[in-house]
Amino acid sequence: MKVALIGVGQAGGKVTERLARFDAKMGFGAVQGALAINSAKSDLAGLEFVDTTLIGADRVNGHGVGADNELGTEIMQSDSQQVIDALDGRITSSAEAIFVVAGLGGGTGSGGAPVLVHRLQRMYDVPVYALGILPGRNEGSLYQANAGRSLKTLLREADATLLIDNDAWHEQGESVEGAFETINRKIAQRVGLLLASGEAVEGVGESSVTSKTSRTRGGAAAASVVDSSEIINTLRSGGVATLGYASAAAAEDSAENINTALTVSRQALLTGTSLPDATTADSALLIVAGKPDAIPRKGVERARRWVEDETGSMQVRGGDFPLESDQLAALVLLGGAERSDRLEAFMERAREAKADDGSDDDPTEQFAEDRLEDLF
Numbered sequence: 001m002k003v004a005l006i007g008v009g010q011a012g013g014k015v016t017e018r019l020a021r022f023d024a025k026m027g028f029g030a031v032q033g034a035l036a037i038n039s040a041k042s043d044l045a046g047l048e049f050v051d052t053t054l055i056g057a058d059r060v061n062g063h064g065v066g067a068d069n070e071l072g073t074e075i076m077q078s079d080s081q082q083v084i085d086a087l088d089g090r091i092t093s094s095a096e097a098i099f100v101v102a103g104l105g106g107g108t109g110s111g112g113a114p115v116l117v118h119r120l121q122r123m124y125d126v127p128v129y130a131l132g133i134l135p136g137r138n139e140g141s142l143y144q145a146n147a148g149r150s151l152k153t154l155l156r157e158a159d160a161t162l163l164i165d166n167d168a169w170h171e172q173g174e175s176v177e178g179a180f181e182t183i184n185r186k187i188a189q190r191v192g193l194l195l196a197s198g199e200a201v202e203g204v205g206e207s208s209v210t211s212k213t214s215r216t217r218g219g220a221a222a223a224s225v226v227d228s229s230e231i232i233n234t235l236r237s238g239g240v241a242t243l244g245y246a247s248a249a250a251a252e253d254s255a256e257n258i259n260t261a262l263t264v265s266r267q268a269l270l271t272g273t274s275l276p277d278a279t280t281a282d283s284a285l286l287i288v289a290g291k292p293d294a295i296p297r298k299g300v301e302r303a304r305r306w307v308e309d310e311t312g313s314m315q316v317r318g319g320d321f322p323l324e325s326d327q328l329a330a331l332v333l334l335g336g337a338e339r340s341d342r343l344e345a346f347m348e349r350a351r352e353a354k355a356d357d358g359s360d361d362d363p364t365e366q367f368a369e370d371r372l373e374d375l376f
Contacts, residue, residue: 001030001096001097001194001195001196001197001198001199001228001231001232002029002030002032002094002095002096002097002199002228003030003031003032003095003096003097003098003099003195004031004032004033004034004035004087004090004091004092004095004097004098004099005019005020005031005033005034005035005050005099005101006034006035006036006037006083006087006098006099006100006101006116007034007035007036007037007050007101007102007109008037008038008076008100008101008102008108008109008112008113008116009037009038009043009072009102009103009106009107009108009109009110009112009113010038010040010043010103010106010108010109011102011103011106011109011133011180012036012037012100012101012102012103012109012113012133013036013037013038013043013044013047013050013052014047014184015101015131015133015184015187015188016034016035016036016050016101017034017036017047017048017049017050018184018185018187018188019031019034019101019187019188019191019192020034020049020050021049021188022188022189022192023192023195023196024049026192026196028192028195028196028199029199030192030195030196030198030199031195032090032091032092032094032095033087033089033090033091033092033095034049034050034051034090035050035051035052035053035086035087035090036050036051036052036053037052037053037055037083037086037108037112037116038052038053038054038055038064038108039054039055039056039059039060039062039063039064039065039072039075039107039108039112040060040062040063040064040065040108041054041062041063042062042064043064051086051090053082053083053086055075055076055079055082055083055108055112056075056078056079056108059071059074059075059078060075064107064108065107065108065111066107067105067106067107067142067143067146068107068111069106069107069108069110069111069146069149069150069375070111070375071107071111072106072107072108072109072110072111072112073111073112073114073115073375073376074111075108075111075112076108076111076112076113076115076116077115077376080115080116080119083116083119084119084123091124095126096126096127096198096228096232097126097127097128097129097228097232098120098124098126098127098128098129099129099130099131099162100113100116100117100120100128100129100130100131100158101113101130101131102130102131102132102133102150103132103133103135104132104133104134104135104146104147104150104151104154105133105134105135105139105142105143105144105146105147106143106146107146109150110146110147110149110150111146111150111375113130113132113150113154114130114150114153114154114156114157114158114375114376115375115376117130117154117157117158118157118376121157121158121159127159127160127232127235128158128159129158129159129160129161129162129235129241130154130157130158130160130161130162131161131162131164131187131191132147132150132151132154132161132162132163132164133163133164133166133183133187134147134151134163134164134165134166134275134346135147135166136165136166136167137167137349139166141349141352141353142353144346144349144350144352144353145350145353147346147350148346148347148349148350148351148353149350149373149374149375150375151163151347151350152374153374153375153376155239155240156374159235159236159238160235160236160237160238160239160240160241160335161239161240161241162191162235162241162242162243162274163240163241163242163274163275163343164183164187164243164274164275165274165275165276165342165346166179166180166183167276168273168274168275168276169182169183169186169187169274170182170183186245187274190243190245190274190331191243193245193287193289193321193329193331194231194243194287194331194333195231196321197226197231197287197289197321197331198226198227198228198229198230198231199228224318224319224320225319225320225321225322226285226287226317226319226320226321230285230317230319231285231333233283233315233317234283234284234285234315234317234333234334234335235283235333235335236283236335237281237282237283237315237335237336238335238336239282239335239336239337239338240275240278240336240337240338240340240343241333241334241335241336241337242273242274242275242278242281242333242334242337242340243273243274243331243332243333243334244268244269244272244273244274244330244331244332244333244334245268245272245329245330245331245332246264246265246267246268246271246272246329246330247264247327247328247329247330248260248263248264248327248328249326249327249328250290250291250294250325250326250327250328251294252291252293252294253293253294254293254294254295254296254297254299255296257290257294257295257296257299257328258296258298258299258302259299260296260299260328261288261295261296261299261300261302261303261328261330262299262302262303262306264288264328264329264330265286265288265303265306265307265330265332266303266306267330268330268331268332269307269310269311269332270310273332273334275337275340275342275343276340276342277340277341277342277343278334278337278339278340278342278343279310279311279334280311280312280337280339280340281311281312281313281334281335281336281337282313282315282335282336282337283313283315283316283317283334283335283336284307284308284311284313284315284316284317284332284333284334284335285316285317285318285319285331285332285333285335286300286303286304286307286316286317286318286319286330286331286332287318287319287320287321287330287331287332287333288300288303288318288319288320288321288328288329288330289320289321289322289323289325289328289329289330289331290320290321290322290323290325290327290328290329291322291323291324291325291326292320292322294328295320295322295328300318300319300320301318303318303330304316304317304318307332311334
């Protein structure tokens with residue numbers, strides 16, 4: 001899936017750079033262009049693998065907006081044409097989607113990303129997605145409130161919002177700095193693999209993806225190779241999307257990997273998602289990655305049916321991603337995954353941070369109530 005990446009704010013810029021680096025290192029060619037945008041000059045200085053644009057210089061003089069996401073919104077609104085000009089040549093006719101990447105708890109990314117998504121939607125015919133990073137439980141009430149407002153606005157503006165929970169993909173006992181590094185690395189690997197799974201790349205980089213032609217394993221036709229349209233159709237449900245991942249050592253013979261394919265698929269959905277407890281969805285895509293001769297067709301189909309039962313969705317697509325690796329990995333992308341205990345608890349914290357109590361009976365309505373007003 002060929003995409004343009006736009007990172008907004010400190011976290012957005014770092015994740016965008018890691019994604020672009022991962023894609024280039026692996027030779028996938030999914031990332032067609034990458035740009036980092038910030039109001040803090042110092043945060044842009046450390047980004048060497050992406051182009052950068054400083055906004056808000058006349059308002060904050062390159063010092064950032066702190067955690068004031070309303071100011072971040074105002075700056076992006078006033079400087080959006082500058083950003084559009086900087087995107088010239090980076091969003092080409094080959095791009096199948098645009099991803100706006102941002103941490104939702106801070107100021108520039110939280111406030112600016114929804115504005116940029118709104119502007120891009122009016123300019124381009126391809127889907128405009130958000131990749132939003134939720135603050136962890138212990139990151140303070142201001143960050144919770146910022147993220148609640150930002151998420152509510154993004155869900156209104158973006159074609160879909162892929163959420164990454166800061167509490168989901170870090171190791172226990174890590175320092176704060178170490179945790180963010182781990183999270184960024186895992187986002188780059190897992191989202192990078194998702195984007196690359198829709199590409200046909202042969203014999204480049206550290207991985208080799210076979211062309212999308214018919215293959216056989218032991219006389220039986222192979223499972224279908226995932227393409228970008230399946231990712232887009234899965235995200236067509238809109239709202240919240242989440243991504244699960246798990247892997248295990250693979251045997252050389254695909255027949256010996258049937259149970260492995262089912263196991264890693266279960267782990268990806270039940271314990272490896274970017275938004276814990278999100279298992280109910282409107283649509284889903286299961287991707288099993290590994291050496292072509294190691295991917296079991298029966299295992300992929302059994303796992304797909306299990307995902308269908310577990311999510312309650314009748315729109316569950318499945319396929320394989322041929323990749324030179326001694327592991328068998330599963331990626332599970334969920335679309336329309338608003339029904340999550342973790343997400344509901346987060347939105348309640350965000351509402352409490354706005355000095356109001358209470359919760360919604362219908363979790364799908366938690367983004368519509370008035371206690372968390374839209375940013376614009």
